[in-house]
Amino acid sequence: MKSSDNIIAIATPPGAGAIAVIRLSGPDVIDITDKFFQPAKKGKNLSDAKGYTLHFGYLKDGEQIIDEVLVSVFRTPHSYTGENAVEISVHGSPYIQQKVLELFLKNGVRMAKPGEFTLRAFLHGKMDLTQAEAVADLIAAENEQAHQTALHQLRGGFTKDLKMLRDKLIEFAALMELELDFAEEDVEFADRQAFQNLLIQIKEKLNRLIESYQAGNVIKHGVPVAIIGEPNTGKSTLLNALLNEEKAIVTDIPGTTRDVIEDTIHMEGITFRFIDTAGLRKTRDEVEKIGIERTYEKVKDALIVLWLLDAGKVIHDPQALRNSLDEIKGLQKEYPDKHWIVLLNKVDTLPDGSTPELEEIQNQIRQTLQADVIVISAKQGEGLEELKKYLARQIQTGVVRPGETVVTNLRHYQALKKAYESILQVEEGLNNGLTTDLLTVDIRTALHHLGEITGEITTDDLLDHIFRNFCIGK
Ligand SMILES: Nc1nc2c(ncn2[C@@H]2O[C@H](COP(=O)(O)OP(=O)(O)OP(=O)(O)O)[C@@H](O)[C@H]2O)c(=O)[nH]1
Ligand SMILES: [Mg+2]
Known part of the structure; x- marks a missing residue:
């Protein structure tokens, strides 16, 4: 080029x-x-x-x-x-x-070539590498949060701090290399305590960025919400109602859904990815078995799990309710970082005057699982607005923090992890009294990885890889 x-x-x-x-x-x-x-x-x-x-x-x-x-x-x-x-x-x-x-x-x-205009902008010093990548993200942004994140990064939000920390690290490296020139005189130009503090600062910064990656990914591809429950509880009906589209097949035959079906919707500036799954039960059907395995896989990937119960069924069958709660509890233990919400579906089937029983069940669920409960009718559309608002609120108040620096890019994530490891290495060397010449080698490695993120260190391969994913004309 x-x-x-x-x-x-x-x-x-x-x-x-x-x-x-x-x-x-x-x-x-x-x-x-x-x-x-x-x-x-x-x-x-x-x-x-x-x-x-x-x-x-x-x-x-x-x-x-x-x-x-x-x-x-x-x-x-x-x-x-x-x-x-x-x-x-x-x-x-x-x-x-x-x-x-x-x-x-x-x-x-x-x-x-794809991205060549932006590549030239980068080569002529018009922007750093993460900014160039933000251009690609900006073009691809499908929702308000993705757009905000990309814009923030484009304006240099992402690398400013890292660059500053890297510059300080360069100063220390220079001082230590100077010490090497005076090896016989046993002098220390670089204040070891200040150096240690800097390492801690860099580690914290890197750590925050690394942790933001999950949130960043969510912004880009939608918050994954898995819809789980026994067969026939109305999971596919709920998916269709949320998407406003007959995406999944609905029948009254248990075990209708056998494969995972998913799609995204935007609400309140947030993209959600809803995932309908095969109903959980013991089965001899080989296809259904595979579907059920996939259901568990999807729980793993989800940030939020909606657990559906047939309100009409559990109100008359306390044992069935207890069994379901036990099962949910087991999964909660296995995946403690998910947000669990129990949906009592099919309230339209309850006879008039069942409110007290329904409330009692809600309390029982809240106490047993420490999970929120929402009453809905997927078929009649009852409670769905409340559910949507509730979901949006979960994100707005916790999981994702818009405005803060969020890493959305796999390359940055990997480089950040490498940089973090190399900083750990330096720290370890410092604590174990590694000689200055060996220490400076480790610092150089850390500088290299930090530089890879901001684009101060690039190779043709890397540039090629980044800009290949752009659209032509950008
Ligand atoms: N009355 C009523 N019926 C519902 C409601 N939600 C679902 N159903 C019915 O329940 C039956 C099963 O619905 P599905 O959406 O296929 O259930 P599912 O959980 O996806 O079932 P599997 O895919 O077999 O696991 C269908 O006959 C639906 O019409 C509801 O809110 N009220
Ligand atoms: Mg289904």
């Missing part, structure tokens, strides 16, 4: 639209565009145009007019990429877009 090439891409989504934007970047793109541009006002050449100016006219291939266009001119270094750049707004027919592309491709411009 030579950054002196002139590149082009359609920056708007494929297909027809009112307007399409074609983007060019590279040293010669203003002059090249000028060759095919006929300004509406004679004499206003693009080649003489200042940066940040807008030009109306015709784009022509020889004598043939391709379209009436608007051209924005950007001059290095004041552009997204830091290079000379042009954005041409054309009428959004795919035919015109194609024609314009062809015209430039014949004339010294090549197609941009």
Whole structure:
């Protein structure tokens, strides 16, 4: 990827639209565009145009007019990429877009690779690596929280602190290396106590970022909510009602759902991923057995578990209720970090006047499980609004903290973990009285991993990997 090439891409989504934007970047793109541009006002050449100016006219291939266009001119270094750049707004027919592309491709411009505009921005120091990655996240953001997180990162929220800590670590490394030059004189330039404090500070920072990864992932892909319960309790009915779509098959035959079905909905700025599962029971059916195994897998992945009970059934059968509660209790022990909510479904089937019994059951569940209970009718839609609000509140008040720095990117997560381990190594060396020369080697390793996060240390492979996942035109 030579950054002196002139590149082009359609920056708007494929297909027809009112307007399409074609983007060019590279040293010669203003002059090249000028060759095919006929300004509406004679004499206003693009080649003489200042940066940040807008030009109306015709784009022509020889004598043939391709379209009436608007051209924005950007001059290095004041552009997204830091290079000379042009954005041409054309009428959004795919035919015109194609024609314009062809015209430039014949004339010294090549197609941009995915993310190449942003790569150039990074190479020209317009942004650091996590900011470049935030651009990709911003484009992909599907909900308010993902959008906020990406925006925060784009404005440099993520790496500022890390950079500062890394700089301090560099100072210490330099002082220690200086000590090595004076090895015979046995001097200590680097204050070991202050150094230890810095290590603790870095560790805390890294740890917070590492822990935020789970939350970050949730923001990106939706809060996983597993719907669990015995067969026929109405899990699939609930999924359909929440999604407002007949996604899962509903019948009165127990064991209808055998595979995991999931989909996302957005509510109150949060994406939830609801997961309908096979009903839990002892079965000889091989397919159903596999489905049930998957159900347990899904409990593992979920942040919230909705446990459905058939209200009509448990109200008449205390033993069935106790069995269910025992089973839930067992799972709660196994997965203590999940948030459990019991849903008493099918209240519409209860005869009038069952309220006292229902309340008693609710109390019994609350006491046994320390879980919240919500009464619903998945079929009639009763209690569903309350359930949605309740779910949103759980997130807003606890699991995910918007605004704070959240790591959403697997690469950052891995680099942070490596950095954390290398800091531990330094700390251990310090405590065990490791010689200064060996200590500095460990510090260098830690600096390397920290630098990988902010992009101060990069390899071509890494850049290639990151920018490959972008869309073309960004
Ligand atoms: N009256 C009433 N019937 C319901 C309600 N929710 C579900 N049902 C009925 O209960 C039966 C089972 O519903 P499903 O949604 O298939 O139950 P499930 O839990 O997914 O069952 P499996 O997939 O077999 O584990 C169907 O006949 C539904 O119409 C409800 O709130 N009220
Ligand atoms: Mg089902």
